[in-house]
Amino acid sequence: MKTAPDGTLETGAPIVIDGNTLTLEDLHAVAVEGSGVALRDESLRLMAGSRELKVDLVAEGHAIYGVTTGFGDSVIRQIAPVKSAELQHNLIRYHMNGTGPSTPPDVVRATLLIRANCLAKGNSGVRPEVVARLVDQLNLGILPRLPQRGSLGASGDLVPLCHLAASLLAEGDVTYDGRLRPAGEVLAEVGLAPLTLEAKEGLALINGTSFSSAFAALACLGATRLARIAELSTAMASEALLGNRGHFAEFIHLAKPHPGQVTSAREVARLLTDSKLALDHSQVIELTGGLGGEEYAELKRSIQDRYSVRCAPHVVGVLRDTLDWARRWVEIEINSSNDNPLFDVAAREVHSGGNFYGGHVAQAMDSLKVAVANIADLLDRQLELVVDEKFNNGLTPNLIPRHAPTDWRAGLHHGFKGMQIACSSITAEALKTSTPASVFSRSSEAHNQDKVSMSAIAARDAFQVVSMAEEVAAIHLLALCQALDLRGTAQASSRTRAAHALIRERVPFVEDDRAMESDIHAVVELIRSGALISVTSPAAPAANGHGGE
Template sequence: MEIFVDNVCLDGETLTVQDVVRVSRPSGGTVAVDIAEPSIAAMKEAVVLKRELIDARIPIYGVTTGFGDSCARQIAPAKAAELQRNLILYHLNGVGTTAAPDVTRATMLIRANCLVRGPSAVRPEVAATLLRHLQADMLPLIPEQGSLGASGDLVPLCYVAAALLGEGDVLHEGRTRPVLDALREAGIAPLTLEPKEGLALINGTSFTSAFAALAVADAWELAFAADLASAMTCEALLGNTSHFSPFIHHNKPHPGQVASAELISSLLDGSQLTTSYQEILGHRIPIGERTFLGLSQPIQDKYSVRCAPHVIGVLRDCLEWAERWVTVEINSSTDNPLFDAGEGALHHGGNFYAGHVGHAMDSLKVAVASVADLLDRQMELVVDEKFNSGLTPNLIPRVEDDQWEAGLHHGFKGMQIAASAVTAEALKHSSPATVFSRSTEAHNQDKVSMGTIAARDARTIIECTRNVAAIHLLALAQALDLRGPGLASPAVRTAYELIRAHAPFVAADRRMDRDIHAVAELIKTGALRRIVSEGLPAGERVPG
């Protein structure tokens, strides 16, 4: 029996990134998705206008003309429906890795939401059938490569459209099978397309936007994990909490920077491991009349600790506007042409251009990769005996020199190597994709967005950075074991206990890849944020 745990009603205007995550990554049951009644009426009105214009035998792009630079070739209305099927078939040429199920679900949801706005002039049953496929978790196998992000995601979305027609294979109930078999079992009839409907299904930015929406959600979790890791680094290194003083950050009031500093400060509240500038002053030997005095403790920490809010704050501020841009995109009519039922007009344009999403993802890539580099630098300080304030080399367990175990173990040495390698990979992918426009399709698509590649790169960088964060958090939990977990702040102890519930103390050299995966999942699912933020003041809790 299918369990519905929530519902989303599509109206083409109010879909959120959080809705996309809930539907594409269901937890505990299926999220029911339906269409608002006013949207059904709007779709029907546009269909009426479309049919009137077709009957008038005027050239309508992609309906009674060819596609792309073939728009100068008009066909008779009698051929219009067959043209739509051919459009889908000749774009089934994607290559590369098959998109993950959450990306495919997000693509289907976003495409349906764009269609229910109305101007695309598709029948309500087209969007409803797409949603029935989604609810049955009948997922087309979409190759990741092949889209320029303008004229929309033609190639990837053709795999969605083909499944609606009963063409090709789908992932259903954990196995790959012909879509016709899955449709018969689910009691869903294949669609027969009317004029414009094939073009409306594929001529949009929904595949790009699916990657982007999930990337935004995942990057918010990374921002929290990075702030938490920075607080734990401060404790592991016996660092100076004065660097996170509100006075400092309110004098450079970038909202993300202020939020990051406030969160780190709140996470450190009650710590017995950290110090402050005033405490350092109280413990120093006065210089008196001397002209030079070496201090026993530096009055400032290194940049990767002191400037953590300035790095993570950039990510937070980038996410604020990136999420706004993505939200606009997933609530837009992103195909061409569009039908204005109110005015009885037809409009040819370029809403399939994924420029905003592409630029948002290029910026997000850089901000996330910078956080990966920050965490990698913090980890260096924690594992390196030259900088880790008395912790053991590579965080090995403490052992006396005359014991057999002395010299046999290397602790987190290999973990640092892995973190550095994955950080380098994140940085490599951070160069902008949107500047690499290629003229194609006989110079009709002579300036394209490359938004799909930018969004896929953002996904990859976020995955890399999540793994770097997981490795670093494991190292920090080890450092707290060596310091004494009871001395950590209450919030940090909560994070430490959750990590230890999934990854034990490294008492001797052992494999740790499973530990990395477990902690990375705690970040991705939001479990780490939720359990830690429960103990914070309400103003410091991160919505999710």
């Protein structure tokens, strides 16, 4: 739950889930902000109905995949109904072999929420109390430890989700009150008895795409913020480089009307509206000096900026348009029945299929991470122009403060040289990590799972690329603030001054060489919290202070 400034729990309305209406914004409220969760009454009725059908079919002696048969290629082996509950517990235990780092807490919360929401749709044959337990653990902050490696994204995210399911049985480890502890110990402490699963319930908990979708949902949200941050960075870079804001004129972009490109150009133009550093095309022309009656002249000011500034809307626009469909696909996924088999109460039938296949998540994340990695590369290229005295139009080398040759400090400092090196390294890693995962399908499980989606790897990669792009953006924004200080912030636009002021509240001007790791962390937090977007939004009051030289 959300914590108020006085340390008490806030009692705002919880996010109500029903398997159909969960949005990415709802997910952010729960996974990142800590909102509570509740189940819609209609979902309780639907879950009870599909569970009743399951019980009837089992009693009639039907061979039902994973309920009265073995799993995977063991489907040919049927068991008596009396064995069905123990089968579910064994299913969870033999998949508890995940490796790699533990999943971040916000992703774990998202996973719990998505799995509860998918089962709340009411097609999976589980008791309402199973889903209620997922909700209880989420609301109480009991987070199972989920190793990140082991999922093929078909038959769902079996390995990580079995670690989630095990916590309901009081097995495995959970994080509670900031400490990793045995699940049984924590459940006993909060008064929750271990669940005893019945037929199908173990399979319903682990046979789905909720782990992949959690990474994917949070990657989409992060990438949505990054698009706005890239536009802010482009506006500030245009100012730092004494650029031509005519490059963002609507006429140009409506002539090639990709929606994301048009929106991106419009946003950069808005951010630069009253800038005295990045000028309109007509103003730039006036400053060139022209021919002056001669047949040849070198212009005093370039009328065209380099691609990383001039073509920024074309790069950010790709991300915006990718997000348009990627977000839609992910929202469909987190509101789907993605386990197997499914129970059709109206027809009194059970259906075996493959809704656990994470193909849409994998394709969306493979595309998203490429678009985000391109944003990192774009910002890294802008940074190179800003710090390099050969290209930065009169700024100091590596943005060092200006010192007279007689000043002792002259020649001793290197400013943002190391920051540009780090930024280039992070960008290279983001580009490497953007390799598609969905094309690396493997045949496994005795060739039963012979074509798999790799959605978990694709989504984890996308989440990681977004994180690295945030670090790139943070370094670039720090350099841009330094550049605007050197130019004179009073000449910057009101919107970029607002961003500069917010960053300067947390990070001082770099007067002498010093460690800047904490500076990067501070600006990454401003990016992730949405604070930088808020202060530069159309609704925010325009900055009216003066600063700089």
